[in-house]
Amino acid sequence: MDTLPAPGSFNLDGIVPWGRRLDEYAAFxxxxxxxxxxxxxxxxxxxxxSFAAEATRQGARVVALDPLYRFGGDAIRRRYAxxxxxxxxxxxxxxxxxxxxxxxxxxDVLRRRxxxxxxxxxxxxxxxxxxxxLAAALPALPLADSSFGLALVSHLLFLYSHELDADFHxxxxxxxxxxxxxxxxxxxLDLEGFRSPHLEAVVAGLAERGLVAEELPVAFEFxxxxxxxxxxxxx
Ligand SMILES: C[S@@+](CC[C@H](N)C(=O)[O-])C[C@H]1O[C@@H](n2cnc3c(N)ncnc32)[C@H](O)[C@@H]1O
Numbered sequence: 001m002d003t004l005p006a007p008g009s010f011n012l013d014g015i016v017p018w019g020r021r022l023d024e025y026a027a028f029x030x031x032x033x034x035x036x037x038x039x040x041x042x043x044x045x046x047x048x049x050s051f052a053a054e055a056t057r058q059g060a061r062v063v064a065l066d067p068l069y070r071f072g073g074d075a076i077r078r079r080y081a082x083x084x085x086x087x088x089x090x091x092x093x094x095x096x097x098x099x100x101x102x103x104x105x106x107x108d109v110l111r112r113r114x115x116x117x118x119x120x121x122x123x124x125x126x127x128x129x130x131x132x133x134l135a136a137a138l139p140a141l142p143l144a145d146s147s148f149g150l151a152l153v154s155h156l157l158f159l160y161s162h163e164l165d166a167d168f169h170x171x172x173x174x175x176x177x178x179x180x181x182x183x184x185x186x187x188x189l190d191l192e193g194f195r196s197p198h199l200e201a202v203v204a205g206l207a208e209r210g211l212v213a214e215e216l217p218v219a220f221e222f223x224x225x226x227x228x229x230x231x232x233x234x235x
Contacts, residue, residue, distance in 0.1 A: 015160050016083045017068055017076060019048035019116040022055055027102065027220040028186040029152055029229065034060045039149020042180055044138065045156035048080055050119035052132055062132065063148070069135035073124045080117050084110070097193050099221045139171035143179040151180035158188045158196035158230070166198040170205035173232050177211050182233050186218060187226035195225075203230075210235045 036059035046064035055062045091106045103109045127133045176183040190196050203213045213232045221227050
């Protein structure tokens with residue numbers, strides 16, 4: 001990108017490779033413990049998050065999927081480094097739009113992103129060989145029906161409502177409900193901190209396909225007002 005975000009804004013061009021850690025995923029998705037073994041968990045748009053690496057170490061079966069995984073670890077590290085400065089600047093400028101509770105400071109957020117990247121990269125080469133990291137993209141997944149118990153979508157759908165339209169969201173969530181028994185999406189706000197303009201249309205579009213989408217409270221808040229997730233299941 002050529003320009004930094006405007007003061008108070010946290011909108012960056014494109015969808016950034018910014019990864020979170022397992023304890024953050026557990027907070028977003030209300031996972032008191034990551035289920036071990038089967039049923040397997042699918043992390044969609046996982047990027048350089050360390051959820052798959054950390055959960056695998058705890059005995060869970062996790063597959064992470066992202067178009068970014070067509071690249072090797074060095075390229076992903078470079079891509080992360082290229083966006084880190086702008087992300088740090090955006091976070092500083094938009095501080096008042098966040099709740100500094102789980103994370104005490106912008107520096108703590110950055111430290112966690114760096115840790116997640118390193119944990120992810122430590123696991124990436126071996127994990128690719130094991131099939132833990134799949135290069136693919138919504139809305140069409142190269143996965144069998146019902147092959148996962150749970151699919152998690154963190155900081156992709158709804159957050160990037162300006163890049164991804166309502167039809168894309170319906171197609172993507174219907175595809176996820178095909179491959180997983182339950183889908184959870186967090187957050188439901190866009191990058192500007194507003195409730196996604198697609199939410200109502202997406203819930204209605206899913207209902208037309210026989211899918212039940214429910215908004216459930218989350219005991220975690222960073223983006224002010226981002227206190228719910230969307231759970232999608234077959235009716
Ligand atoms: C902001 S990152 C979030 C990473 C991780 N889920 C987390 O919360 O830590 C968004 C990720 O979505 C990925 N992405 C973009 N378009 C996608 C698509 N069509 N299908 C799946 N992933 C996509 C990007 O490559 C990027 O790694």
